[in-house]
Amino acid sequence: MKRKDRVLIGTRGSKLAMWQAEWVKSKLEKLYPDLIFDIVKIKTTGDKILDVPLAKIGGKGLFVKEIEEALLRQDVDIAVHSMKDVPTDFLEGLHLAAICEREDPSDSLVLPKNIIVKRTNKDIIFDLPQGARIGTSSLRRSCQLLNLRPDFRIEQLRGNLDTRLRKLDEGQYDAIVVATAGLKRLGLENRITEVIPFDLSLPAIGQGAIGIECRVDDEFINDIIKPLNHLNTSICVRSERAFLKRLEGGCQVPIAAHATLNSDLSILYVAGLVGDLKGERMIKHDISGNPEKPEKAGIELAEKILEAGAKEILDEIYGRVN
DSSP: OOOOSEEEEEEOOSHHHHHHHHHHHHHHHHHOTTSEEEEEEOOOHHHHOOSSOHHHHOSSOTTTHHHHHHHHTTSOSEEEEEGGGSOSSOOTTEEEEEEOOOOOOOEEEEOOTTOOOOOOSSSGGGGSOTTOEEEOSOHHHHHHHHHHOTTOEEEOOOSOHHHHHHHHHTTSOSEEEEEHHHHHHTTOGGGOSEEEOTTTSOOOTTTTOEEEEEETTOHHHHHHHGGGOOHHHHHHHHHHHHHHHHHTOOTTSOEEEEEEEOTTSOOEEEEEEEEOTTSSOEEEEEEEEOTTOHHHHHHHHHHHHIIIIIHHHHHHHHTOOO
16 A cells, blocks of 8 residues: 555635535544645636536536546545535546535525515515525526426526625525535525425435545555545435436436435435426425445435336436437
8 A cells, every 4th residue: 555645635616615625634634643635726617617507518527527637647636525516427447435424415595684584484485575586506496496486586696605695695686595504614604594494495416415536546545535434424425326326317407315314323214306497397205225225225216206207307308209
C-alpha cells in the first residue's frame, strides 16, 4: 500500500460544496493528524452554465464530471460530492468509497424576508396566493408543487444558495423551495419558513448526504476514507440509488425517493415517485424491505411504480415509442 503524506480533496467551489469539503477535511485531520489535507476547487459544467435549466443541458454528472476526470488524472485523491448530484454509474476505475451521515433530507419553503403569511392550513404552502411565483430548478420539486397547486407559476431558479435567497428577497419570486440540508449547513436555518413534509415533497435521491469518491485501486485512500462511511445512511442511499438506476432516471424526469430504517434497524422503508412534467400524473408507492439487501428493495419499488403507470410517463418524457 503506497502511503501519501499529502491528500488532495477535489470539490466544486460553491459555499455549500466548500462547507462539505471542509467538513470531510476536518474529520480526516482528526483521524490522521500526521497527514496533510488540501482542498482543490474544480469548476464543473453545472457551475459554468447558469442561464439554462438543468433539464435542458442534458447528460448526467453535470456537477461531478470534471472532478471525476481530475481523479482519473490523479490531480486529486478524493472527490467530495452532494449525493443527489452523483450519477448511478461511475467512470471506469472510480467508485463511491463512503457515504457520510445524512443531514435532514427534506425540502424547505422559503419566503422573502419580512413576509408573513397568515396560516389557515396545516401547511403554509396552501396559504400562498393564487398564481404565486415559485422558484426552483428541480423538475422533481416543480412536479410535486404543481400536483398540490396547479395554479402555481414555476419559475427557473439557478445559482448558489446565497444567489437564490437574494433573488427571492429582491421580489423576483413569491417563494422558493430549496434543500433543508443546505440551509442548515450554511447557518441559514433562520430562513426556513416551513419544512415541507415528505408526503407533500419527496426528496431527491441521496438528498442531504455527502459522498466520497476515489480511485478503486488506491488502497491507501480507500482505507483512510472507510471510517467516514455511515452505515445507516449508506443503506438508505444505496436503496434510493438502486431505485433511480432501475428507472434509468436523469435530470429530465421528475423522480424522487426516500428510504428510512425503523428504530431497531430491522426494516428498511422506501418511498418513491415518478411524475410528469406538469404534475398532472404522479405515481407514488412505498415498500418495506431487508436492510441487508437495500438495492433489492429499491429495485422492487421501481418495478411496482413502473407497473402502476410510470413506464408510460417515462416513455413520453424520453420520446420512446413502443
